[in-house]
Amino acid sequence: MSETAVDQNPLKDMDDLDALRIEAVIATDEKHVYRDYEAEARSTVREFYRLNHTYQTLDFVRAKEQEFKPGAHGEMGIWEAMEFLNNLVDDSDPDTDLSQIDHLLQTSEAIRANGLPRWFQLTGLIHDLGKILCLLGEPQWSVVGDTFPVGCAYSDKIVYSEFFTANPDYQVPEYQTSCGIYEEGCGLDKVHLSWGHDEYMYNVCKPYLPESGLYMIRFHSFYPAHTGGAYGQLFNDHDREMFKWVKAFNPFDLYSKTAVKPDAAELRPYYEDLISEYFPAKIAW
Ligand SMILES: [Fe+2]
Numbered sequence: 001m002s003e004t005a006v007d008q009n010p011l012k013d014m015d016d017l018d019a020l021r022i023e024a025v026i027a028t029d030e031k032h033v034y035r036d037y038e039a040e041a042r043s044t045v046r047e048f049y050r051l052n053h054t055y056q057t058l059d060f061v062r063a064k065e066q067e068f069k070p071g072a073h074g075e076m077g078i079w080e081a082m083e084f085l086n087n088l089v090d091d092s093d094p095d096t097d098l099s100q101i102d103h104l105l106q107t108s109e110a111i112r113a114n115g116l117p118r119w120f121q122l123t124g125l126i127h128d129l130g131k132i133l134c135l136l137g138e139p140q141w142s143v144v145g146d147t148f149p150v151g152c153a154y155s156d157k158i159v160y161s162e163f164f165t166a167n168p169d170y171q172v173p174e175y176q177t178s179c180g181i182y183e184e185g186c187g188l189d190k191v192h193l194s195w196g197h198d199e200y201m202y203n204v205c206k207p208y209l210p211e212s213g214l215y216m217i218r219f220h221s222f223y224p225a226h227t228g229g230a231y232g233q234l235f236n237d238h239d240r241e242m243f244k245w246v247k248a249f250n251p252f253d254l255y256s257k258t259a260v261k262p263d264a265a266e267l268r269p270y271y272e273d274l275i276s277e278y279f280p281a282k283i284a285w
């Protein structure tokens with residue numbers, strides 16, 4: 001990369017995003033000691049959101065929805081995709097050497113330990129597999145981070161919402177009303193959210209998982225709505241009902257990270273069995 005080029009991948013560790021979210025919630029917990037690297041994480045997260053908010057336009061999202069229709073990138077089994085995703089192992093985090101597969105297994109194991117249904121456990125296991133987009137050449141700002149609707153006004157519940165002034169859609173009056181290009185109460189299925197691993201994985205899983213699991217995958221990064229309470233004008237009654245699942249899933253995603261590394265080899269037979277209940281040996285990516 002030339003010195004003048006913008007670094008498309010400012011995050012050394014994609015978990016920085018979650019680390020800052022958790023910090024916001026448990027900042028008063030004196031048992032939690034924060035490391036110096038968090039100041040750096042804060043500036044890389046800021047740069048990450050500057051890129052994300054500048055380039056995620058309605059046109060960009062529509063183009064990515066076409067480009068990443070399932071099948072465009074071959075076939076893989078679920079466990080194979082987990083191992084593929086593990087190539088995203090991060091070695092810059094001073095606090096943990098947990099990999100992507102560890103996060104998936106910690107999430108599913110926390111759900112399992114709470115006695116929740118098998119489809120819920122499976123959803124936890126696979127919810128971030130869409131991050132393989134990074135390995136398919138997509139920049140971080142097009143894969144991770146909180147999601148938000150495009151084609152309508154930006155909520156101030158979106159982190160770093162001040163960066164939207166650089167987004168070309170900000171200059172389009174039609175896109176800057178409360179509902180924008182959408183009808184009030186139209187339902188989230190008609191709404192284009194900023195592109196990332198949630199929407200991609202939702203499309204990959206659509207033929208196989210129960211709808212509640214699909215909602216959890218599709219909207220788990222939609223923090224402005226599931227945590228911030230924004231964008232109710234675009235929800236229909238069914239979305240409101242299904243968001244109970246999205247909210248139920250969130251703590252397992254956010255708080256299941258512990259230093260204890262799950263034993264993937266030991267857990268694999270249990271999860272291979274669970275995967276085969278819902279998925280064929282190979283699925284389209
Ligand atoms: Fe995620």
Ligand SMILES: [Fe+2]
Pocket residue numbers: 103127128253
């Ligand atoms: Fe996650």
